[in-house]
Amino acid sequence: MQVREYVRALVAGDSPGTPAPSERELVTRFGVARMTVRQAMDALVVEGLLERIPGRGTFVARPRRSPSTVVGLTEEMARRGVTVESQTLLARREHAGPGVARALGLHEGDSVVHWRRLRRAETEPFCVEDVYLEEGLLPGLLDGLLPSSLYAQLAHQGLRPTWVEDAVTADVAAGEEAGMLGLSHGAPVLRRQRRALACDRVVEVSRSVFRADRYTLRLQLGRAG
Amino acid sequence: MQVREYVRALVAGDSPGTPAPSERELVTRFGVARMTVRQAMDALVVEGLLERIPGRGTFVARPRRSPSTVVGLTEEMARRGVTVESQTLLARREHAGPGVARALGLHEGDSVVHWRRLRRAETEPFCVEDVYLEEGLLPGLLDGLLPSSLYAQLAHQGLRPTWVEDAVTADVAAGEEAGMLGLSHGAPVLRRQRRALACDRVVEVSRSVFRADRYTLRLQLGRAG
DNA sequence: CAGTGGTCTAGACCACAGT
């Protein structure tokens, strides 16, 4: 740990290609065995901070590309420089329908929390989101203690989603959602069904509908590097 | 390597939770040092095949969830059990427009290959795809040697895409694409712009339009495990 | 040639699990 953090601090801010101390140099500096130094450096290599080149040395690696991560809408839009405001349209206990029950791993008719929000970017509505949660997951939600970010609130309880399964499709606005989004019937919308897991537990099932003219889904896929 | 492959073969097909040989057992069996055994096991652990539990032992890990990988439409649909047929509507050299030039890392007006295909699932058209390629990337393409899978053909030249950046949005069918897809004007479609990289080179830039009623985008995101 | 990372040895002590 000491060697690892020493090297991490040493190369912090260095540009890619900058040489790190050689393994034997660290051996003498810390008075430890070389295997110990290697384990420290291994951690930094796996982490993507360093890069080994046999016969040459160890160097600061160029930052890896990383695939899209699991984030909630609040954080996703914040990264694009847009602030999301949410207006709760509905928050109540309901009996789970067949789809929601299956997705949450419950039985049909079990009690679940249904939370509907109109989401605005710079005051313009662009999304209506229906979230279904296992009852008791967010105590106080139905008493009016509504967090501004679901994912932040889940993270606060150690249940930050780390895995999502999405189904995305195109459709046209219909029924009351058109009015909520300020769209005329027949205007294009993007629909997303999501199942989010944290610690191998399904913590969120949601259906979102986005105004196509105000939201584009951006994705990066592939292995890091 | 010998220890690693011995263990890999030994636990092949075993169900999750099955104990692997202990490190010291492998030490005596192979007559090597324990550090050597550990390195062999480490490789299998990072690979996700094994799982270490301190004080208990090493066990076959349950298969990890893995995020969506980079695949072409042919392979994506094949995994859903659907065969994709492609009909080339256009394959010619063109001068790159500003968007395509930027995405491919070329200058506007540079020569590029434009390949348009109508894609059918079980004979039903569901997608029109416009692909733009750097000239010379797929020699013979314009001479009528049209592969049935672009990604397979790229892979054949060591340029299998390992990284994609997608922008997905909803829209309504318009112009000639409606006719090609058998849609009336105003029917919902999913549009996808893609930039695909292989070996840090942009090898594909494409715009696809999908019939919303015949294609749903499915996504899995998160870190493996 | 000297220096680098890649790999290996033959031990050792520790914390933790299960009995």
Place this chain on the structure above:
DNA sequence: CTGTGGTCTAGACCACTGG
């Protein structure tokens, strides 16, 4: 208590790089 993985030592030889 024994057996497990986690960590460490103080060396060693190898292949490779660059001057």
